[in-house]
Amino acid sequence: MRKHEQETMTNNLAEEIKYQRKKRHWSQEDLALECGVSKNEIGRIERSDSIPKLETIERMEKALHLPPFTLLRLSQEDAQNVEMERMGEIDKTDLLRKIETELSKNSLTTKELKVVLKVAIATIHALK
Secondary structure (H helix, E strand, C coil): CCHHHHHHHHHHHHHHHHHHHHHCCCCHHHHHHHHCCCHHHHHHHHCCCCCCCHHHHHHHHHHCCCCCCCCCCCCHHHHHHHHHHHCCCCCHHHHHHHHHHHHHHCCCCHHHHHHHHHHHHHHHHHHC
């Protein structure tokens, strides 16, 4: 992944986390307590100084009462596909094809689509 693409992905994730937190009128400390990380870590994530692990993202989504993969901007079907992949029910290549097809139907820019696909690929590789 190119440095610029990684920065874009990190910035988009950081903005979404901050937006969701502020929408609930939560402080960084509130979110940190709810998802079991330090306030400093929330600050680093929101400033794009740190890329959270998938487990941390999942805990944030649970704390914020968001459907899985909302912070990564995946559709419900894509999220289900990723969950199925975690359980070994579908082929990784098939999963990427389905994610790409579904995302191309949405109104994401090409740049956003590439970022989401890179996150999906990284997630799949992490599941090996």
